[in-house]
Amino acid sequence: MIGKEKAILDLFERETSLTKKEIETKTDIKGSTLNNILKKLVESSYLQRLGKARATYYQRVYHGQFSYKNITVIKEGVVVGELSFGDGKYYFRYNTSYRGKELIGLKNDGKVLESSKLFNIFENLIPESHRREKHIDIEKYEDIADALVLLTNTHGSYEFVYTYELYKYKKPKALSPNWITVKQKVLEHYQYPNILNYHLDIDEEILEDKSKYDYSSLSGYQNKIDVALNHENKSVSVDTKNAHYLLKPFNKNIGLYFGDKKSYYPLVSVNEHLFMSFAKNELGFDVPYSALIYHNNQFHYIVKRFDRYEEFRYEQYDFGQFLNIPSVQKYSPSSEMVFHKAKEVLYDQNSKMELLKFYFYSFIIQHSDLHVKNLAAFNVGKDRYIFAPLYDVISIGVIKGKDVDDLALPIQRVHKTQRSKFTLDDFIYLADILELNKLQTKKELRKLLVTFIEKFPSYIDKTKLLLEIDPLAISKNRTKTTNLILKLQNFYNERLIALKKYGFFDNLEIKL
Secondary structure, eight states: OOOOHHHHHHHTTOSSSSSHHHHHHHHOOHHHHHHHHHHHHHHHEEEEEEGGGGGOEEEEEOOOOOOEEEEEEEEEEEEEEEESSSSSSSSEEEEEESSSSSTTTTTSSSSEEEEEOEEEHHHHTTTTTHHHHSSSSSSTSSGGGGGGGGTTTTTTTTTEEEGGGGGGGGSSOOOOOOHHHHHHHHHHOOOSSSSSOOOOOOHHHHTTTOSSSSOOOSSSSSOEEEEEEEETTTTEOOOOOSSSSSEEEOOHHSOOSSGGGGOOTTHHHHHHHHHHHHHHHHHHOOOOOOOOOOOHHHHEEEEOOOOEETEEEEOOHHHHHHTOOOOOTTTOOOOHHHHHHHHHHOOOHHHHHHHHHHHHHEEEEEEOOGGGGEEEEESSSTTTTEOOOOOOOOOOOHOOOOOOOSSOOOTTTTTTTOOOOOEEEEEEEEHHHOOHHHHHHHHHHHHHHHHHHHHHHHHHHGGGGGGGTOOOEEESSSSSSSEHHHHHHHHHHHHHHHHHHHTHHHTTTTOO
């Protein structure tokens, strides 16, 4: 069946009946071409023609077949293939003209691929939990796959269009410039703390996650809003089409004290801005621009997209996609699984060292929410993947004290479930998986730890500047409070004691 015939039949998967004029408007197929196709489809018993004269309309005929929906999958402006679904199963077929690399988990051998669940490479793009529910309006959409067409600005370079609407898709006018050449423009420079005195021109219902719609296509659980910054009038507004910035608003459901300390995450915005900034400005990681906005007596966090430049989208995959696992299993893999996959994916030793250093930094700051969807690789051209710029970096240790895991994913060198109390040998073990030089590894880890020891106190002092705006109060219980400055000081002192106890000072020849 030719493409235009198929586009018309796909249209009927969404519409019960259609007039010729409606088909023309929705498919942009016109004149004698449309007349001939409709005649052929009626003669072949795919459609039936009903009514007379101006009241003529068409309906789909199924002959006992199940009604499928079809979504065209596009990557960097190129049609990769088609996803079909509708009977509790999912099917994917590559476009016969596609010559690019196989999608992760989807073998390109000319056969139609079948699954009882949505393919993991696509499922991982859809927001999680209550945000996923918002992306599936039960009045219009019936399947999780329907959410894909609503991901207008998901991470990386994927786009999804119902096949019958493919005529509306506008291919990029030019090839994307090499990301390395525009990296500094994309990531930008700033100093901590970076406070934007901008007006937050967003409804409170959206900020408080009470709207029935979701305002970001990025995956994850936390409320996110795609936004645009207007530097002329100093405002921030919703932009769900091609936003280059992401707002993580204060969420009182996890940011206030309700008697359950396990779900209490105060001042997360300041926390993320602090540890992202330290990684960028002191440790030299690739980290995008971020800032804080103070609105309604709360800090909100804003961060720039690093997979966007002007109108261009760059290919990126998180390690949930690389490992071909569903998003609900993002805490399930071991660190070894991540590092073995990274050895396959990352194309140079420098990028592999960056991954190891970030893992070590995460251990130092007790970033115990570092799951596989918070690690990614970035295609800088010709299927050469580097370790992606950092995102979603917070210290759970600052929030909850010393009784937390140091990492979210276990390092199984000694114990299968070990997530804390690591030694230098554990990180050398991960370095060995990546085939990194041992002496160079120790040199890089020593440099990182020394920088943390020497420079982090200055970031505590810089955070005090925020006291001019907000008391940074944190509830200890229903009647007692502390503040973020004291929490940071306690965290820093406790981490030095722990790191010394675990032997890092002796093994890396560090003297206080």
